Amino acid sequence: MNYAEFKKITVLHMKNNSQEAFTENRKDIRVKKEKTVVKNLERIFDATLKIGNEKGFHAMSMRDLSEETGLSMGALYAYFSSKENLMVMLQRNGRDSFQQILEQSVDKDASPLENLRTVIKTHLFMSEAMQPRFYFTYMEGKNLNKVEKKVAVEHELLSDGILVKILQEGQKQGIFKPQNHSLTTALIKATLNDWYLKRWKYAKLNVSVDDFAEYLLSIIEAFCLIQPLPENTQSHQAG
């Protein structure tokens, strides 16, 4: 699987997440008609991500958001109860579907190595397709209140668990070396996050998301596999 293939299959699944936001935040939303809510929530989310990525969520004023969305101040507050509530909605929204897609990507009948490759690529390709959202979630997560911060941490550990489980299964099958799989996973996640956090660097290095995936996987495999794979024919060397 490469990014182009992934996009065709999965992007549609991720688009209609403002509909989820409607059902999950019904009580905070004063507008009745679902169609209207979905349409305007998407505008609000997109605008918030745009401005938020440019100058940070806290520096974004509701007047900025009003201008960007074309909605008045009053209209905006029909879709969320406060600025913080908007932030929480944005953080929650998409997190569940992210976890879900990651878990669905695991194939029970496939080998641990195949699953390792699939999960890493899925994570990477999702962040590529929704870079502003991932960047925003990472950077603004620290400004959440205690409760929401705890929820975010638990979600991250849950997501880490997918990889840990695959590594453990691989060890059990005698394919992967016995190692600290939680730590391996943490390091893998760090590099996966870097793809959307340090976009400018990889653009400068002329590295595509497919290049990145293959390179990262070759590192992980060199470390984890007991039986090293035959050398890849494509060269990794820079120009």
Added chain:
Amino acid sequence: MNYAEFKKITVLHMKNNSQEAFTENRKDIRVKKEKTVVKNLERIFDATLKIGNEKGFHAMSMRDLSEETGLSMGALYAYFSSKENLMVMLQRNGRDSFQQILEQSVDKDASPLENLRTVIKTHLFMSEAMQPRFYFTYMEGKNLNKVEKKVAVEHELLSDGILVKILQEGQKQGIFKPQNHSLTTALIKATLNDWYLKRWKYAKLNVSVDDFAEYLLSIIEAFCLIQPLPENTQSHQAG
């Protein structure tokens, strides 16, 4: 070298960086006596890092800073010309000495492998000793103006260059495999940054900074070395 040894040698070198800040920002500072400036700048920097890490720099008000430092609003503004100027001072300060210490840690007579190990540990141990500063610099860097952002990017590329050079030299000597050393470096940096960005996770995993260093190095060596080292006697396996 482990963290305890590092701390004894290098921490003193990093403490007096508010003195540098004085000489570099003389024109923006109204207070004359160097001793007074150094003392109060350190209080201001420490307080800014503390509050900034708690609630973000933008959410920190000058009244917050006044309370935390024990200085009045008027006194504060004798040490910087604006809130943004304070941010810029903090970002610049320490960056040069960081680069300098990293470069000094490279030993021309040592092997590339030794230098790789030293540089990675030095980076890691510095971020451990000054975690609030590193966290602040990473998280608030995006809120800088265009010029300062460009300076930050150039510094990062400069710092990456140290590792790239070591990897290239290792390849030349036939110790390291021919690979995309810039990309390898980017991935290494991503994991190094994760150490101070996701502190809670490594605390939960009960991983010390020394553990982290050794584990990361074993991954890098598995990927880079042509002649694999004999298996480490200490087990990486989790409990």
Added chain:
DNA sequence: GAAAACCGAGCGAACGCTCGATTTAATCTT
């Protein structure tokens, strides 16, 4: 007794948010 350092009330501007007025859409009546 200057000079240096510090103080903190107060300025205009911008903030998050509200609410009565207004416009738009949906439903009912004939």
Added chain:
DNA sequence: AAGATTAAATCGAGCGTTCGCTCGGTTTTC
């Protein structure tokens, strides 16, 4: 089909508060 009625959605000036920052006055230092 057209007008009347009601409900839904939007509007934006204005509220109270807080923001970054200043400056005339006070305290500290030498």
